[in-house]
Amino acid sequence: MSSKKPAGPTPASNRRAQMRAQAEAEARRARTRKIVITALSVVVVAALVIGGLVWVQSRNTPAANGAVPPNATAAGNGIVVNPGTADGKPVVELFFDYQCPGCGSLERSAGQYILGGAQQGDYQLIYRPMIFLDTNLRNDSSLRAANAAACYAEVGDYAAYHQAVFNNQPAQEGQGYTDDLLRNQLPAQLGTSGDKLTQFQQCYDAGTYKSFA
Amino acid sequence: MSPVTPTPAADTEASAAGPAGHGVLDWVGLACRLGPGGVLVVAGALKISDLEQSVLAVRGYQILPYDLAVVVGHALPPLEIIVGVLLIAGLFTRWAALIGSLFMAAFIIGITQAWVRGLTIDCGCFGGGGQVAANQTKYGLEILRDAGLMALGVFLVIRPHTPFAVEDRLFALAPVPTDEFPDNE
Numbered sequence: 001m002s003s004k005k006p007a008g009p010t011p012a013s014n015r016r017a018q019m020r021a022q023a024e025a026e027a028r029r030a031r032t033r034k035i036v037i038t039a040l041s042v043v044v045v046a047a048l049v050i051g052g053l054v055w056v057q058s059r060n061t062p063a064a065n066g067a068v069p070p071n072a073t074a075a076g077n078g079i080v081v082n083p084g085t086a087d088g089k090p091v092v093e094l095f096f097d098y099q100c101p102g103c104g105s106l107e108r109s110a111g112q113y114i115l116g117g118a119q120q121g122d123y124q125l126i127y128r129p130m131i132f133l134d135t136n137l138r139n140d141s142s143l144r145a146a147n148a149a150a151c152y153a154e155v156g157d158y159a160a161y162h163q164a165v166f167n168n169q170p171a172q173e174g175q176g177y178t179d180d181l182l183r184n185q186l187p188a189q190l191g192t193s194g195d196k197l198t199q200f201q202q203c204y205d206a207g208t209y210k211s212f213a
Numbered sequence: 214m215s216p217v218t219p220t221p222a223a224d225t226e227a228s229a230a231g232p233a234g235h236g237v238l239d240w241v242g243l244a245c246r247l248g249p250g251g252v253l254v255v256a257g258a259l260k261i262s263d264l265e266q267s268v269l270a271v272r273g274y275q276i277l278p279y280d281l282a283v284v285v286g287h288a289l290p291p292l293e294i295i296v297g298v299l300l301i302a303g304l305f306t307r308w309a310a311l312i313g314s315l316f317m318a319a320f321i322i323g324i325t326q327a328w329v330r331g332l333t334i335d336c337g338c339f340g341g342g343g344q345v346a347a348n349q350t351k352y353g354l355e356i357l358r359d360a361g362l363m364a365l366g367v368f369l370v371i372r373p374h375t376p377f378a379v380e381d382r383l384f385a386l387a388p389v390p391t392d393e394f395p396d397n398e
Contacts, residue, residue, distance in 0.1 A: 027387040
């Protein structure tokens, strides 16, 4: 900018150069201010957008349909199978995925004993349905089954439905559960009918507890 | 700043910012802004409508802890859009290009490790993502595309001055009025 220095160092040209330098410094400061303000605006906008998205998302997921099923744990991540029978006793948590063959064979072999001990009040039993196999198996059967079981907790014996799902596990992992099985056949096997069946099926269709799983 | 024709040896920054004609590199720079910027905006916009899917796509890479994938899955689409808009507008070009290039580097690393580990996922770059059949993976193409975009970004990091950049207008030094300080010319 100031490549051309005044030829002679006269007092007048010195003053001019000084004033010019001052004006330039002021212009640079104004520019820096502008850059900082713009950068801050960008950051604020970014933070607002991301924060807003997360907020909307978190409101949508649990609030819109995210009721927790009956007898859910305080943290909302499991269902107490024997509420009120073993207060203060140790807690047994059973983690499972309805599509997991190992979980199925455990349930079919030892499930009733685990459940029996809970019903006697030896310990608190909490079922913790998980849906990670949906990702691996590229279907949504774990989610639908978990939602169905939670729905059944509204109208009947949650543990019985849970057992029924595992008893009907497909022979080959990944084949999944049909809607017909979860929605119609299993409640029928367990003797659910009338209003309770309707309530269950409405819950199933609405996917009420999908965010719970 | 008299309209002396800039010699080729003149420093490129000044000549690029000046109103005198734009060189080839300037137009390359503009392309480097608009291309990756557009891709980022499109990619972010396609994902932002389904953030849960975005989280699943991140999880598909099986690198990040379960909860961190939620954060990344939510934050990445809006960040892509913001960086893309900055690039297209030419605002904070160098920084936007740097962040965009780092995104690409992260994507390349993620896709490469998925390939090496034998995962069969879609990159989820433009929505979707997660597991796909083994014969539907396109790791090579995806890496090639991201490497190309990254190269364009690096060009801008090195040479951020481009034509039609908002930052040139917005952050231009206010010209010091020369009449006020008459030179002896």
